[in-house]
Amino acid sequence: MSSAFHEQPTNSAPDFLEAIVDQVAELEDASPIELEPPLYSAIDTEALDRLFRSVDGRGCVVFEWLGYEITAYQSGQVTVFDPPRDTDRSASEERSE
Numbered sequence: 001m002s003s004a005f006h007e008q009p010t011n012s013a014p015d016f017l018e019a020i021v022d023q024v025a026e027l028e029d030a031s032p033i034e035l036e037p038p039l040y041s042a043i044d045t046e047a048l049d050r051l052f053r054s055v056d057g058r059g060c061v062v063f064e065w066l067g068y069e070i071t072a073y074q075s076g077q078v079t080v081f082d083p084p085r086d087t088d089r090s091a092s093e094e095r096s097e
Contacts, residue, residue: 016052016076016078021039024080027080035066037066043063043065060074
């Protein structure tokens with residue numbers, strides 16, 4: 001899987017949680033319900049929701065889930081970065097030898 005950077009603006013806290021799951025599911029070529037472990041295993045989604053409802057619109061949280069670096073902004077923007085995987089690098093190195 002190559003590097004990918006996805007951004008999706010959302011309008012409310014529950015929407016950004018759904019956006020995170022949807023974007024990662026797209027990158028994984030899977031259904032959102034098939035993602036394991038679920039998002040709530042990586043971050044307390046209820047606490048994140050409460051935090052974003054109580055901040056002035058300038059906060060963000062960065063965390064990792066399923067190997068993706070996810071940034072959720074209090075403004076509603078979600079960024080999912082898929083860094084290069086070690087397995088991709090190993091395969092490239094094998095081909096060049």
